[in-house]
Every structure is written in structure tokens, then in C-alpha cells.
Amino acid sequence: MKKHLFLILYSSFLFIFTLYLALDTFVIKKTYKIIEDNNEVEEKKVQSTITSNSYEDENIKITISESVISNTTVYVADIVLSDASYLKSAFAASTYGKNVVETTSSIANSNNAILAINGDYYGVQEKGYVLKNGVIYRSTPSDRTDLIIYKNGNFDVIEEKNVSIENLLDDNVYNLLSFGPTLIYDGKIQVDENTEVDRAMRNNPRTAIGIIDNLHYVFVVSDGRTNESEGLSLYELSAFMKSLNVDIAYNLDGGGSSTMYFNGKVINNPTTNGNRIKERSVSDIVYIGY
Amino acid sequence: MYILDTKKQSKIYLFISIFCIVFAFIYEHFSHGIYSNYMIYAFLIPLIFGFVPSIILTITKKNINRLSMNVYNASVANITLYMLFSGVLEIYGTTNQLINIYLYMTIILVVIGIYGIIKYDKKTNNL
Numbered sequence: 024m025k026k027h028l029f030l031i032l033y034s035s036f037l038f039i040f041t042l043y044l045a046l047d048t049f050v051i052k053k054t055y056k057i058i059e060d061n062n063e064v065e066e067k068k069v070q071s072t073i074t075s076n077s078y079e080d081e082n083i084k085i086t087i088s089e090s091v092i093s094n095t096t097v098y099v100a101d102i103v104l105s106d107a108s109y110l111k112s113a114f115a116a117s118t119y120g121k122n123v124v125e126t127t128s129s130i131a132n133s134n135n136a137i138l139a140i141n142g143d144y145y146g147v148q149e150k151g152y153v154l155k156n157g158v159i160y161r162s163t164p165s166d167r168t169d170l171i172i173y174k175n176g177n178f179d180v181i182e183e184k185n186v187s188i189e190n191l192l193d194d195n196v197y198n199l200l201s202f203g204p205t206l207i208y209d210g211k212i213q214v215d216e217n218t219e220v221d222r223a224m225r226n227n228p229r230t231a232i233g234i235i236d237n238l239h240y241v242f243v244v245s246d247g248r249t250n251e252s253e254g255l256s257l258y259e260l261s262a263f264m265k266s267l268n269v270d271i272a273y274n275l276d277g278g279g280s281s282t283m284y285f286n287g288k289v290i291n292n293p294t295t296n297g298n299r300i301k302e303r304s305v306s307d308i309v310y311i312g313y
Numbered sequence: 314m315y316i317l318d319t320k321k322q323s324k325i326y327l328f329i330s331i332f333c334i335v336f337a338f339i340y341e342h343f344s345h346g347i348y349s350n351y352m353i354y355a356f357l358i359p360l361i362f363g364f365v366p367s368i369i370l371t372i373t374k375k376n377i378n379r380l381s382m383n384v385y386n387a388s389v390a391n392i393t394l395y396m397l398f399s400g401v402l403e404i405y406g407t408t409n410q411l412i413n414i415y416l417y418m419t420i421i422l423v424v425i426g427i428y429g430i431i432k433y434d435k436k437t438n439n440l
Contacts, residue, residue, distance in 0.1 A: 029383045040414065041394060048402065048409045147407040248345065278345070296345070
């Protein structure tokens with residue numbers, strides 16, 4: 024026993040530490056800030072016309088369409104707003120933290136969203152700017168390219184290493200999404216056929232956001248990993264966004280996270296492994312609502 | 314007097330290397346085509362820094378004091394786990410600074426190992 028004491032003790036330490044590392048990475052919830060305002064969102068009463076694939080009131084017009092490209096079903100939400108304040112983002116459980124996640128539909132429901140897509144899953148990263156609805160939550164830069172949404176609703180892209188988040192806030196940036204890559208800029212495709220997110224596979228469910236012109240946006244979600252929809256490469260997604268006449272388009276978290284919520288229900292087929300259609304819990308959403 | 318069983322040690326390291334290969338293969342099979350070089354090449358750590366030195370020690374019939382051997386093996390274990398877990402993180406698309414503790418522990422173990430080599434008394438085969 025004494026001969027193997029070091030082996031036993033050190034093996035135990037390694038086992039316990041590795042277990043803790045796994046729990047810290049994937050399970051243990053850490054609340055950094057609770058967002059009070061989102062809990063008090065009330066449904067604004069406006070006269071609206073709602074169909075199975077459209078919503079219209081005096082401030083918001085949404086039209087949902089489906090296309091099939093590259094053996095993949097793609098859902099497009101065409102959005103026209105009277106004011107940029109109806110384009111928002113929200114945290115899971117109204118909490119900025121680590122491993123704080125909910126499904127897109129739960130977050131959307133909590134915020135009375137008319138339309139929502141999954142966001143940039145900031146919670147899975149230790150670095151990278153987090154700026155939601157005019158508030159800075161994380162100012163540690165990463166090497167990513169971000170989509171910034173100004174208070175007037177215009178889009179642009181920035182490199183985090185080139186600008187501080189405080190400067191962005193001073194420049195009236197209201198929301199920021201940190202995932203990428205940029206798909207379209209000035210109407211031109213920015214990826215090539217070999218571009219992929221980190222080491223992801225080429226064909227995936229995808230989520231993207233784009234701006235066509237002033238206060239005119241598109242949310243795009245594609246299915247994937249199933250027999251019915253094999254998924255899109257980033258280049259295919261970019262080409263599709265270009266066909267929508269998008270000026271700037273940006274890739275958001277895809278794979279099992281890709282979810283589009285409209286008028287109270289999920290309208291695409293989110294799946295992680297292709298065997299079961301089920302929403303993945305995510306850390307944040309982008310949505311249209313009051 | 315402590316005598317290192319290098320044949321047994323070489324077999325254990327070979328088993329660990331094969332385990333790393335199998336683990337990486339199975340993990341990436343279920344990762345929807347996402348891969349990580351950390352995961353793919355993790356097997357090289359126990360193979361190059363464990364199995365090969367054990368074979369050399371077997372052939373040369375050289376003995377190593379217990380402390381140095383223990384800390385060396387612990388270092389190899391640290392780096393192997395670091396590679397495998399880095400692969401898990403990379404495939405998931407996340408990071409965790411705590412993983413560097415494997416490296417910090419390796420540095421501490423190397424210092425202890427060097428101490429063991431300096432203080433090793435060849436006549437008595439003890440520190």
C-alpha cells in the first residue's frame with residue numbers, strides 16, 4: 024500500500040480535478056448579473072393582423088417564407104420595423120452568467136417576442152464582448168469579428184481587437200453579436216467554399232441575421248443533420264443571403280442551437296444529433312417585440 | 314531497494330496510448346464531423362514520453378529512483394489529460410482557463426523530479 028501511495032493519491036487528485044473541470048465547463052451555473060428589466064416586460068396592446076406566416080401592426084411587419092436549397096429547408100423571416108427599438112436581445116433566465124441556458128422558445132416567451140432566433144451563445148465563451156440592449160456585460164476582447172447594431176438600427180462589423188467596447192457604446196452601439204463569420208458585407212460574399220466555423224463540419228443547421236436597408240432585416244434559419252435537410256455550408260448560406268439582397272449578413276450559432284420562433288411556436292426543426300427534433304438550450308436570443 | 318518494472322510500465326503506456334486512440338475515434342464519431350488535433354494526437358504523449366522511454370529503460374537495464382519515476386509518470390498523465398480535455402473543449406467550441414492547472418502541476422512535478430535526480434544516491438538507490 025505504501026509503495027503505491029503516491030499513485031493512489033495522485034490518481035485520486037487527477038480524477039477529482041478532471042471531474043470538477045468538466046462540471047465547471049458544462050454544468051455549474053454561475054450568475055454574474057440578473058437583468059431586472061426583462062422580468063417586467065408587459066405585452067403591449069396594439070392592433071395586429073396575424074396569420075400562420077405573417078404578423079403586421081403599425082410598427083412591425085413580419086413575413087415568414089420557406090425555401091429548399093441544397094436539400095435543406097430554409098426559413099426566412101422578412102422584417103420591417105418603424106423603429107429600431109423593436110429589435111432586441113435577451114438572456115436566458117434574464118441572467119448574464121455561465122451555463123445559464125434556456126430554449127429559444129422559453130426565452131422568447133418570457134420576453135413576449137413575436138419573432139426570435141437563437142443568438143451568439145456568449146455563455147460558452149470565456150472571452151468576447153457582450154453588449155445587450157445598451158448595457159456592457161463583458162469587455163474582455165477575443166479575436167472574433169462581431170456584428171454591431173446601432174441604436175438607429177443600422178449594422179456594421181468590427182474586429183474586437185481593434186476597438187474597445189466602451190468606444191462602441193459611446194458610438195451608440197446598442198447590441199452586439201459575437202460569433203461569426205461575416206457572411207455578406209456591402210452586398211458581397213465574405214466567405215469562400217472552405218470557410219468554416221472553427222472545426223465544424225461543412226453542412227450544418229445555420230442561423231443568420233442580415234440587414235437589407237434601413238430598418239429592413241432578415242432572420243434566416245436552416246434545418247440540417249436530418250434525412251430531410253442535410254444542412255448548409257457557410258458559403259451556401261452566404262449565397263442564399265446574397266439572393267435576399269442583403270447588405271450585411273452575419274452568421275450566428277448553428278448546429279443544434281439553430282431555432283426560429285414565431286407567434287408562440289418553433290417553426291423549424293432544431294436537432295443536435297439528427298435523431299430527435301428538440302430545441303437545444305442556449306444562452307441568448309435576438310428577437311422582435313415590444 | 315526499489316527496482317523499476319519497465320516491462321510492465323511499457324505495457325501500461327501502450328494500453329494508455331491505444332485507449333487515447335479509441336477514445337478520440339469514438340468521441341469524434343459522435344461529434345457531427347467536428348474534430349480536434351488535441352484529441353487526434355493525444356495518444357502521442359503516452360506513446361512517445363511513456364512507452365518509448367520504458368522500452369529504452371528495459372533494453373539498457375537502467376534503474377530510476379522511485380520519486381523521479383512517479384513524478385515523471387504523473388507529468389505524462391497530466392499532459393495526456395490536458396490534450397484529451399482540450400480536445401473536448403475545442404470540439405464543444407468553448408474554453409476553460411482551469412485546464413492550465415494540468416500544465417502548472419506538470420511544472421511543479423518536473424521541479425520535484427529534478428530534485429529527485431539531484432539527490433538520488435546510486436549506491437543505495439535511494440534519495
